[in-house]
Amino acid sequence: MESQSATSRESELLAVAESQQVLIEPDAFQELVALENAEGLLNQAASVIKGRGQYVVSHVLVADLVASLQTQKKALPVTVEASTRFDAPAKRMEARIRIFKDREVTNKSRCTGTLDDFVAHFNNRFTQMKGILRGRRTEYTFVETIQKAAAFTAKEKIRVVGMVYQKKTTKNGHVLIELEDDTHAMPCLVSANSPLFAEAQGLLEDEVVALDGFLSKELFIVDRIVWPDVPIREKKRGDNDVAIGFLSDLHVGSKYFLQNEFYKLLEFLNGKGTTEEQEVAGKIKYLFIAGDLVDGIGVYPTQENQLVTKDIYEQYRQFVALIKQIPEHIHVIIGPGNHDAVRTAEPQPQLFDEFAMDLLDQSNVHLVGNPAWFEVEGFKVLMYHGTSLDSLISSLNAKDGYNHPEKMGIELLKRRHLAPTYGDKPLVPEHQDYMVVSDAPDIFHFGHVHKNGYADYRGTFVINAGTWQDTTDFQKRIGHQPTPCRFPVYFLKTGSLQVLHFGGFAP
Ligand code: D5M
Ligand code: FE
Numbered sequence: 162m163e164s165q166s167a168t169s170r171e172s173e174l175l176a177v178a179e180s181q182q183v184l185i186e187p188d189a190f191q192e193l194v195a196l197e198n199a200e201g202l203l204n205q206a207a208s209v210i211k212g213r214g215q216y217v218v219s220h221v222l223v224a225d226l227v228a229s230l231q232t233q234k235k236a237l238p239v240t241v242e243a244s245t246r247f248d249a250p251a252k253r254m255e256a257r258i259r260i261f262k263d264r265e266v267t268n269k270s271r272c273t274g275t276l277d278d279f280v281a282h283f284n285n286r287f288t289q290m291k292g293i294l295r296g297r298r299t300e301y302t303f304v305e306t307i308q309k310a311a312a313f314t315a316k317e318k319i320r321v322v323g324m325v326y327q328k329k330t331t332k333n334g335h336v337l338i339e340l341e342d343d344t345h346a347m348p349c350l351v352s353a354n355s356p357l358f359a360e361a362q363g364l365l366e367d368e369v370v371a372l373d374g375f376l377s378k379e380l381f382i383v384d385r386i387v388w389p390d391v392p393i394r395e396k397k398r399g400d401n402d403v404a405i406g407f408l409s410d411l412h413v414g415s416k417y418f419l420q421n422e423f424y425k426l427l428e429f430l431n432g433k434g435t436t437e438e439q440e441v442a443g444k445i446k447y448l449f450i451a452g453d454l455v456d457g458i459g460v461y462p463t464q465e466n467q468l469v470t471k472d473i474y475e476q477y478r479q480f481v482a483l484i485k486q487i488p489e490h491i492h493v494i495i496g497p498g499n500h501d502a503v504r505t506a507e508p509q510p511q512l513f514d515e516f517a518m519d520l521l522d523q524s525n526v527h528l529v530g531n532p533a534w535f536e537v538e539g540f541k542v543l544m545y546h547g548t549s550l551d552s553l554i555s556s557l558n559a560k561d562g563y564n565h566p567e568k569m570g571i572e573l574l575k576r577r578h579l580a581p582t583y584g585d586k587p588l589v590p591e592h593q594d595y596m597v598v599s600d601a602p603d604i605f606h607f608g609h610v611h612k613n614g615y616a617d618y619r620g621t622f623v624i625n626a627g628t629w630q631d632t633t634d635f636q637k638r639i640g641h642q643p644t645p646c647r648f649p650v651y652f653l654k655t656g657s658l659q660v661l662h663f664g665g666f667a668p
C-alpha cells in the first residue's frame with residue numbers, strides 16, 4: 162500500500178515538474194516525496210529558479226525553502242530595537258494630517274438592503290456622477306434628461322448623460338447600449354465598423370457616462386463616449402523633504418505571511434541599515450496600509466489549512482505587535498480589506514476597537530474605512546483596498562490587469578468610481594455612494610492583487626503597494642505572479658519613488 166501511494170505521489174510530482182518545465186536533482190526529489198506540501202514547494206522552487214534563469218531544482222534549494230517555511234510557521238513576535246545611532250529628520254517634523262471621516266462609511270451605515278435603499282443609492286451615484294460630467298466642455302448641446310432628448314431632430318448634435326443599464330452585441334456585431342436616467346431609457350448604437358467600437362466594448366454595466374451623438378428614429382447614434390475622468394493637473398510637490406511608505410496585504414496569520422522579511426522592514430524603519438538606507442528611512446513620516454492586514458478566517462473555502470494562526474484575535478494581536486514596532490514619529494494610516502474582520506461588503510468601516518487593541522492608545526496610528534480620503538502635507542489621498550479589481554479585470558477582459566494593476570487603477574479613476582459594476586463583489590447600497598471618486602486625488606493607493614505597480618496619471622500618482630504574503634497555491638494555479646516584500650517610498654518634495662526590496666521568493 163505504502164509503496165503504491167509513494168509511487169502515485171512521485172508521478173504527481175513529475176507531472177508538476179513537467180508542466181513547470183524543470184528538472185529535479187535525485188536527492189531533492191527524495192526529499193520532496195517525503196513532504197506533505199510537496200507540490201506547493203516544487204512550484205515555489207520552480208518560480209525561484211526560473212527567476213534566476215536556471216532549470217534544475219537542487220537539494221540545497223529544497224532544504225532552504227523547507228527551513229524558511231518552518232521559521233514562518235513559528236509566528237513568534239520578535240522585538241526590533243531602534244538603532245541608537247539613528248537620528249531621523251522626520252522625527253523633528255510635525256505631522257500634517259487631516260482625515261475626512263465625513264467621506265467614509267465608518268459609523269454612518271444606515272442601510273438594511275431594502276428596495277428604497279437601492280433606489281436612493283443609485284440616485285445618489287447618478288447625481289454625483291452627473292455633477293462631474295456636467296462640468297466637461299462640449300460643442301454639442303447638453304440635454305438635461307434622456308426624456309428631453311426625444312425632442313431633438315437627427316440634424317442636432319446632442320450630449321446625454323446616463324447609466325449603462327445593459328450592453329449587448331447585436332447579431333451584426335454592433336454594440337447596443339441601453340442608457341438610462343431617472344426619466345427614461347434610450348437604445349444607443351456604436352456600429353461594428355465605427356472607430357469607437359473598441360472603446361464601446363470597454364463600457365461597463367452601471368457606469369455613468371456622457372454620450373455625444375444624434376437621434377436616428379428611435380436610436381441614438383454615438384459619435385463620442387465621454388468618461389467622467391479626473392482633470393489633467395500639475396503633479397503636486399510637497400514643501401517638506403519627507404516621504405510616504407506604502408503597504409498593503411500583509412496577511413498576518415497566513416502560513417505565507419513573510420514574517421522574517423517584514424521584520425527586516427521594521428528594522429529598516431528603526432534605522433538599522435546602511436547609511437543610504439538610514440537616509441531613506443529618516444525621511445519617512447507617513448505609512449499607509451491599504452487592507453488585508455490579517456488573513457482572517459473563512460474568507461475563501463479551504464482557507465483553514467493555509468493558516469498558522471487560526472484565531473482571529475490572535476491574528477490581530479500579532480498585527481498590532483508588528484505595528485507597535487514602527488517608530489512613533491511615523492504616522493500610520495490603516496484601512497481594512499476583504500480579509501479583515503469588518504463586513505466584507507464595501508464600503509467597509511474602520512477596524513473595530515476590539516481588533517485594534519493597543520493601537521487605539523497610540524497617537525501616531527489612525528484607523529480609517531475602505532475607501533478612505535485623507536490629506537498629508539497637503540496631498541489629497543484616496544486609499545482603497547482594491548477588491549473590485551478582480552471583476553474589473555474580467556469585465557474589461559484585461560489580460561495584463563494582474564501584472565499591471567496601475568492600469569486598472571487608472572480605469573477606476575477614468576470612471577470616477579471604485580466599483581463601477583454593482584454586485585460582482587458584495588457592495589452595500591448606502592444612501593450616499595462612498596465608492597464615487599468625488600474628487601481628483603494627488604495619490605491613489607490600493608492593493609489586493611498582490612502586485613506592485615506605479616503610474617503618473619493626469620497629475621495623480623497611482624500606486625499598488627503589492628504584498629507581504631508569499632504566492633499562495635491558489636495564486637500559482639491561476640497564474641498570478643505576486644511581488645512580495647517590495648516597499649515603495651514616495652518622496653513628496655521631488656515626486657520621485659524608490660522601491661526597496663526585502664526579499665521574498667517571487668521573481
Ligand atoms: O486576493 C489576492 C488576489 O488573489 C486577488 O486577485 C484575488 C485572488 N484570490 C486569492 N485567493 C482566491 C480564492 N480562493 N478565490 C478567488 N480569488 C482568490 P486576497 O484578497 O488577498 O485573497
Ligand atoms: Fe490580499
Ligand code: ZN
Pocket residue numbers: 453498499500546548609610
Ligand atoms: Zn484582498
